Amino acid sequence: MNSFSQPIQRPLKCMFVITSMPVGGAETLLVNLMRRMDPSVIQPEVICLKEPGPLGTEIANEFPVHSDLIGGKYDIAVLPRLARLLRKRNADAVITVGAGDKMFWGRLAAKLAGVPVIASALHSTGWPDGVGRLNRLLTQITDAFIGVAESHGEFLRTFEKFPANKVRVIRNGIDCERFHPSAECRTSPDVRKELGLAPETPLIGIVAALRSEKNHSMLIQAAAKLRERHPDLHTLIIGEGPERDTIEPLIEQLGLTDRVHLLGNRSDTPRLLAAMDVFTLCSLNEASPVSILEALACETPVVATDVGSISETVLPGKTGELVPSEDVNSFVAAIDRLLTKDDLRSQLGRNGRELVQATGSLQSMVDGYQTLIHEIFAEKSRASQPAFVAKAAPRTPSAAIKGASRVPVS
Numbered sequence: 415m416n417s418f419s420q421p422i423q424r425p426l427k428c429m430f431v432i433t434s435m436p437v438g439g440a441e442t443l444l445v446n447l448m449r450r451m452d453p454s455v456i457q458p459e460v461i462c463l464k465e466p467g468p469l470g471t472e473i474a475n476e477f478p479v480h481s482d483l484i485g486g487k488y489d490i491a492v493l494p495r496l497a498r499l500l501r502k503r504n505a506d507a508v509i510t511v512g513a514g515d516k517m518f519w520g521r522l523a524a525k526l527a528g529v530p531v532i533a534s535a536l537h538s539t540g541w542p543d544g545v546g547r548l549n550r551l552l553t554q555i556t557d558a559f560i561g562v563a564e565s566h567g568e569f570l571r572t573f574e575k576f577p578a579n580k581v582r583v584i585r586n587g588i589d590c591e592r593f594h595p596s597a598e599c600r601t602s603p604d605v606r607k608e609l610g611l612a613p614e615t616p617l618i619g620i621v622a623a624l625r626s627e628k629n630h631s632m633l634i635q636a637a638a639k640l641r642e643r644h645p646d647l648h649t650l651i652i653g654e655g656p657e658r659d660t661i662e663p664l665i666e667q668l669g670l671t672d673r674v675h676l677l678g679n680r681s682d683t684p685r686l687l688a689a690m691d692v693f694t695l696c697s698l699n700e701a702s703p704v705s706i707l708e709a710l711a712c713e714t715p716v717v718a719t720d721v722g723s724i725s726e727t728v729l730p731g732k733t734g735e736l737v738p739s740e741d742v743n744s745f746v747a748a749i750d751r752l753l754t755k756d757d758l759r760s761q762l763g764r765n766g767r768e769l770v771q772a773t774g775s776l777q778s779m780v781d782g783y784q785t786l787i788h789e790i791f792a793e794k795s796r797a798s799q800p801a802f803v804a805k806a807a808p809r810t811p812s813a814a815i816k817g818a819s820r821v822p823v824s
Contacts, residue, residue, distance in 0.1 A: 425454055426506040426791055431461045431496075431520030433512070435470035437654065437679040438623040439704040440537040443586060444511055445469055448477055450780045456787060459503065463492065463516055468679060478503075484515065496523030507531035507787045509560075517549050525555045530794040531787055533558040538701050539566065539722045545574050553577070557790045562586045563702040563723035582786055586702045587779030590771055593711035595763070597684035605689035609648070609675060616647045616753055618692045621683055621705040624655030629719075631664055632696035632742055638668040639746045644753055649674045652686060688712040691759060692752045698739060700724055707774045710766030715759050717748045727774070733766040
């Protein structure tokens, strides 16, 4: 697998530390990453500080999943619990996923347990992935901070102030065979038929956890404004989360109850994305959203807010349209433009799939993680090996001095 001068002769055990595993972008990305890893190279396991969540439960028959290690925000006993678990599992690497408690306790426990490789993968440029002062205190014990796009890596260096030599960029990747423009055709019934809609009904939508930073209200407001120009337009919202209690009243207030479909968590996301005419994302902050890559792979053009690293995949006039954050009117205009131009929509979709195939494949992401873990482990292994000094005595004092100058010093 690797090009190291001294290949590691056994698979390395990597523990991914995360809070829980609901259906979300980072969590789905982690599942896909683990499933594609070569078990002869990396053997992955998951540690959920809290409950395993739907995705944790789903993969429990494929990988070891450890959960319920923290009792609350100030439960400092999580540290010895985590350290004991890491020792028991003979962990070679710990990678925390996201910021907050898991980034802090995961790295500290790894250091306490003597785990050779300690890294943090970050997936956003703000809440919920704001790093914070306590997490910055552990920079010295961290081997790598993983960004998901080139501009995200620059953000980690300049804004978060992580050492440049510790910032590594591994672009998010998705399975282009699963996310494909024919995904809807592979499964029946047709999405529009399932929803009781006519075959020609225009569909827009979003795939995102119902959290405040995803700003679903902007899409709902846009759907209300688009109704005059596109009276038959329907909107799909795929995802679940704490903002449902805010989103549902807004849909009712704007008279969209029969036009906006809250579908919750779904296992058939490729099919839904392939059925959409336009995919939307109106987040307040992001890094490199997996949902955009999935939509583009299905040849569905994207209208998104220009935040984080989105501009690396949503290229205006090429794969979709970008609008300023929280600018509802620009959002509406961009969606309207794509809905009324079938040829443009098709061309943007084809361009999008080509871009994802070239820069965002799942295998390239997997290779990036496997290489990073092996490189750091090999480097740590070399550094821990004692220097050997020849036993033969030099023939002269001067020769001894010269010889001593060549002995490595640890």
